[in-house]
Amino acid sequence: MDLFYEKKQEALKIELKEIEYLKYTLNTLLYWDKLIYMPKGAIGYRSEIIQFLSKDIYNRFSSPKFLKLQEYFEKSPKKNEVIEATLKKIKNNSNFVQKIPLKEYEDYMNLITLSEDIWKKAKVENSFDEFSLCLEKIVAHFKNFTKYWGYKKTPYDALLRYYDIDINCDELDILIEDLKKFIIPLVKEIEKNSRDSIAKDFSGEYDFNKQMELSKYILSITGFDFTYGRVDLGEHPTTLAASPKDVRVVTSFDKNDLKVGIYNTFHEAGKGLYEQGISENLLGTLLAEVSSQVLEESQARFYENIVGRDKNISSLILKKIKELFPQLKDKEDIDFYRLVNEVKPSPIRIEADELTYILHIIIRYEIEKDLLEGRLDVKDLPELWNKKYKEYLGVVPKSFSEGVLQDIHWASGYFGFFPVYLIAELYSHQLKKTLEKECNISSENIDVENLKKINIWLRDNIYCHGALYSSKEILKRLTGENLSSKYYIEYLKSKYYKLYNIK
Amino acid sequence: MDLFYEKKQEALKIELKEIEYLKYTLNTLLYWDKLIYMPKGAIGYRSEIIQFLSKDIYNRFSSPKFLKLQEYFEKSPKKNEVIEATLKKIKNNSNFVQKIPLKEYEDYMNLITLSEDIWKKAKVENSFDEFSLCLEKIVAHFKNFTKYWGYKKTPYDALLRYYDIDINCDELDILIEDLKKFIIPLVKEIEKNSRDSIAKDFSGEYDFNKQMELSKYILSITGFDFTYGRVDLGEHPTTLAASPKDVRVVTSFDKNDLKVGIYNTFHEAGKGLYEQGISENLLGTLLAEVSSQVLEESQARFYENIVGRDKNISSLILKKIKELFPQLKDKEDIDFYRLVNEVKPSPIRIEADELTYILHIIIRYEIEKDLLEGRLDVKDLPELWNKKYKEYLGVVPKSFSEGVLQDIHWASGYFGFFPVYLIAELYSHQLKKTLEKECNISSENIDVENLKKINIWLRDNIYCHGALYSSKEILKRLTGENLSSKYYIEYLKSKYYKLYNIK
Secondary structure, X not given: OOHHHHHHHXXXXXXXXXXXXXXXXXXHHHHHHHHHOOOHHXXXXXXXXXXXXXXXXXXXXXXXXXXXXXXXXXXXXXXXXXXXXXXXXXXXXXXXXXXXXXXXXXXXXXHHHHHHHHHHHHHHHOOOHHHHHHHHHHHXXXXXHHXXXXXXXXXXXXXXXXXXXXXXXXXXXXXXXXXXXXXXXXXXXXXXXOOOOOHHHHOOOOOHHHHXXXXXXXXHHHOOOHHHEEEEEOOOOEEEEOOOOOEEEEEOOOOOOHHHHHHHHHHHHHHHHHHHHOOHHHOOOOOOOOOOHHHHHHHHHHHHHHHOOOHHHHHHHHHHHHHHOHHHOOOOHHHHHHHHOOOOOOOOHHHOOHHHHHHHHHHHHHHHHHHHOOOOOHHHHHHHHHHHHHHHHOOOOOOOOOOOOOOOOOOOOOOOOOHHHHHHHHHHHHHHHHHHHHHOOOOOOOOHXXXXXXXXXXXXXXXXXXXXXXXXXXXXXHHOOOOOOHHHHHHHHHHHHHHOOOO | OOHHHHHHHHHHHHHHHHHHHHHHHHHHHHHHHHHHOOOHHHHHHHHXXXXXXXXXXXXXXXXXXXXXXXXXXXXXXXXXXXXXXXXHHHHHHHHHHHOOOHHXXXXXXXXXXXHHHHHHHHHHHOOOHHHHHHHHHHHHHHHHHHHHHOOOOOHHHHHHHHOOOXXXXXXXXXXXXXXXXXXXXXXXXXXXXXXXXXXXXXXXXXXXXXXXXXXXXXXXXXXXXXXXXXXXXXXXXXXXXXXXXXXXXXXXXXXXXXXXXXXXXXXXXXXXXXXXXXXXXXOOOOOXXXXXXXXXXXXXXXXXXXXXXXXXXXXXXXXXXXHHOHHHOOOOHHHHHHHHOOOOOOXXXXXXXXXXXXXXXXXXXXXXXXXXXOOOOHHHHHHHHHHHHXXXXXXXXXXXXXXXXXXXXXXXXXOOOOHHHHHHHHHHHHHHHHHHHHHOOOOOOOOHHHHHHHHHHHHHHOHHHOOOOOXXXXXXHHHOOOOOOHHHHHHHHHHHHHHOOOO
């Protein structure tokens, strides 16, 4: 044993542990509290605290002591895979921002602060003009950023790397072509065959306390451990971890539509299980977090769609619903299964069903790419947007607000983020294939016992590793393959052909 | 203007602001969250974070940069009263602990960690022996501590200074003699005249959600501002501030007895109003906090007893109770007023009524003094305890658990703390005298409008100053007098003579 090396390792661990204490306090307690329980008037002082802790974390990463340790390990030939992953993480955290000239980054940050408010106003007033000026500037910034970051073929490749999406545009485009070729005609076919809306049957008034009981039931059966986590009601669903032992799910409900709360909760359950499954041993390495947003989102979509909209599971949920809401006691399992799997093209992404959702993402990706590569001007965006909605989904937004202004993403600087949702979907289905084989589970036999098996498999094969391996490494190791659209298309085919009597 | 001085002042403010950010995060968000919402299993990692932030605060106070600034201002002839008060606060914070040899302090801290658990077990098992060994050690430590801290006449004087009680034992003993001379015979007189218990009339089952509505009503009428604060249900009532703009009241209820929740809430309302009234301008000076525990407790007792048990206010509360709990709709104002002012000697301090409460405190003070001055051995404590209860209150505890083991204070190291409660009571009545005169309010006319006036007066004359002035300075300035037992005794006389038909 090299005592000197051991000592350095110990020193690095102490530095990182302290950074993590601050990070968990900041990202979760201060932020979670702000979301859920903070009195409104406290926002000013809270913002000061948040700014201070962020600066403190930044300063710790750039302290001479820390930089020296970092340098030592970068040069050391005997570092293990954990240290390698930690070093990579440290570099990634700072690399993207550091490559942007400070002045330009500050301009961008100021722009983003303003543009969220401008977007909110624009959406309410259904007016594109003022926001379009913002968006032009945001696109211009991202054009520059991608230059600073570097890319081989298209600037969008740099964006994919920035969001930790480990494929390039050429690969992504092939996947998207496959999906479009299958999904667009399928949606049209279903539209032809579709019966009247079946959603009406379940509308009513649903007490939030009882909806919360339903959410707790859903979290419990997926394996979420309330000894190490909790669920609260918030304005938007999200999941925040104050360590793998303190995971806070936030869900949100609709008074008249139970589906909203149910699938928000299944979605966040996936994230919550991931966070709870991360090995505590990774604390002190910066790796006690999800591997990437893609992989986190894949788990959210796995639980939301593959588990939550499964036939057996939807029957289980309906049984609980009937206990909580006796007015629904006459509903049949098949009606509920149809309700939660109904295909119904809508201009609004967040209201989309499982099948059409991906088309919303593809439209945004194609538009972002056009904007970034200079083929599209922001002023012509609404026209192209509506054209694509007509073409892919057969619907046309009636206003800017339900069209091009519907999402906050661009206003918040999440330009180029949408592919995360699409790739996550493919991940979830490809990983499922291995899971089904190794656990001897199929969609015919998902019950509470098998949900336990599923959670254990995901934990032992994915979650426990935290950010030690990249999503791509995990996929490759578990499936032996690169990312493919095959499994997702197979799933859609088998499910929707049956559901809508398509031959 | 001296630019150099200004610059130093700015530098000190930045240091102190950062310390405050950490302190508010630590004392309130991490701790409040731990009390109310933290999942049980998170305790281990949370403790690490708390330890880390405590150490960080300690390190900031003892950094060379900070010590240099401190030295500069100590020597500067032109410092203003704010800087003077800040310097005093910094010194006080560290002085007491620094005077204890590190090894001994660590031994003491280890002992305290153990003794709370031993006390809990002892109380459950009604066994004094094991805990008595702990208490002997704790008393021995405090004997040493008071030597290190120094005192003129009795070691208890050092304890009074430690808890920021700004009178000495000689003065305290005179106040206590007056109180005993008046209260002990009054309690006996009341016992003779007292009717049957009237508490039974109001017993029932009271839903916690509705009790919470009642608490919110109470907080609202006292002037607590929910834009800058909130109330939650906890195991024990307390109030924690994450800045004067973010004040968190925690109350607790009894399922069968509304009084418990009502007076817990009035008590905490006093603390909450104090915290909310502190001037924001004091942030960055360490003075944006209550002047002392005595003054804070005086406000708690002011709202609990003088406001909350007032005749008009109790009618107002009963009106609200009837709205929330229609089963009580036939109750008369006078019954409720009698209920909440009933004198009923009990061996348990926290169940005590307003009048007998002080006797519980006096017993503890006298026993602590005997222990510290070596006149009493811990092994003889239960005997003396019971003897004093018989003599002062006419009741004898049936067990150690409802006698000498009832309070956690000694086990937690709050040895010598009890006088805070007594002195706070005297403060509240003496300050009330000035308030009544200046606001033209008497106990005959307290209504919602006058509660507003009261809050404004307290805010402008006491709360806004935070810890800029000592409690004693505030008392002197507002009343022109030193602490006296006169006003409290006057109040008790006028209230209880009438209530129990004593001539």
